[in-house]
């Protein structure tokens with residue numbers, strides 16, 4: 001059983017610049033742990049410390065309860081194999097000779113020693129696994145970037161270590177080999193009960209393949225947990241300083257992580273959406289029943305909205321249908337109008353000019369925990385759809401302030417197929433509402 005324990009590691013270069021700051025985590029046998037974080041956050045330095053190639057200022061590393069600094073060099077080679085981010089071999093070795101280097105720790109004389117049967121078998125297997133056996137007589141320097149990377153990985157496998165430390169192993173690999181490599185190291189860890197620690201820039205791959213993820217930011221541990229817990233979009237956006245989105249992927253039970261190029265600021269009208277308790281500016285025309293989740297209130301409010309044919313300011317939401325209990329007001333930009341679909345009470349669309357957004361609503365009451373998964377799923381898909389396919393004029397943040405709820409019955413539960421159905425149809429539903437809206441107001 002292999003196990004890696006990193007305790008309070010602080011490391012850096014020169015005298016003062018701390019690059020890795022009190023990092024602790026552990027990885028168990030059979031586990032694949034991804035190390036993610038922005039450029040310069042200390043990932044490679046941490047890996048070099050773990051490989052025993054860079055000395056930490058303080059803290060300790062243990063493999064199977066044995067301190068790294070107590071290993072002999074051949075014990076270390078049999079325990080940990082490290083793939084650096086950049087590895088340019090100076091001498092003109094053949095691809096096979098590079099892989100043979102992985103057997104160094106097992107040989108009794110100086111390399112290149114005559115390989116025994118076992119060495120031969122391990123070298124061949126490793127090269128075949130990495131699809132470079134046919135390249136064995138080629139000069140390492142004459143290989144493509146991806147072939148070099150696969151030869152270097154074969155060298156690590158030939159080392160037969162307990163733990164692989166890989167610094168961006170999918171560098172230079174095309175999608176086919178990237179998937180193949182990740183599948184391979186994933187099963188190498190699970191089937192042989194060994195450990196993989198892998199630095200990854202591809203967050204989506206980390207979400208798909210890793211059991212746990214260590215996120216570093218400025219040398220410190222920002223999070224260490226399962227991918228779904230670490231890849232929170234606010235955290236990702238803050239750490240990477242980018243607009244990163246995460247949504248549920250029901251088919252593969254991993255979060256889908258993606259990013260967007262920044263939008264031109266002047267294309268976004270940031271409508272201030274806020275809530276208040278007083279209904280005095282209300283212009284009531286007729287009433288519509290809505291369920292609205294107000295993140296700022298952290299609860300579902302449902303009841304009657306006094307719909308108005310023109311909203312030049314505030315939309316009021318009451319917690320009861322009789323307009324007695326506290327009302328909440330959403331402030332809209334001037335000129336925004338309300339439009340009600342005539343065919344039924346289930347949808348209401350509000351918009352300004354050609355833009356609009358949607359509320360799905362139902363009068364049924366429900367316990368928040370039962371609705372939340374479906375509700376969050378649908379509202380995210382709906383807002384994504386609106387953001388990309390319509391000119392709402394609203395920032396995504398503003399859109400998110402008002403959430404879509406779905407028609408559900410009390411105590412109803414949802415299968416994945418139902419969720420999927422909602423996902424597929426929400427776009428069409430919005431599209432048809434938009435068509436109606438545009439023919440009325442376009």
Ligand SMILES: Nc1ncnc2c1ncn2[C@@H]1O[C@H](COP(=O)(O)OP(=O)(O)OP(=O)(O)O)[C@@H](O)[C@H]1O
Nearest residue numbers: 013014019037038039040041042043044045046085
């Ligand atoms: N040999 C070195 N000497 C001095 N400073 C270094 C050295 N190697 C790295 N650094 C500095 O340490 C910091 C962390 O570097 P490191 O390579 O560990 O980060 P990283 O998270 O792996 O980055 P990247 O994602 O770009 O590979 C950087 O600011 C870098 O400039």
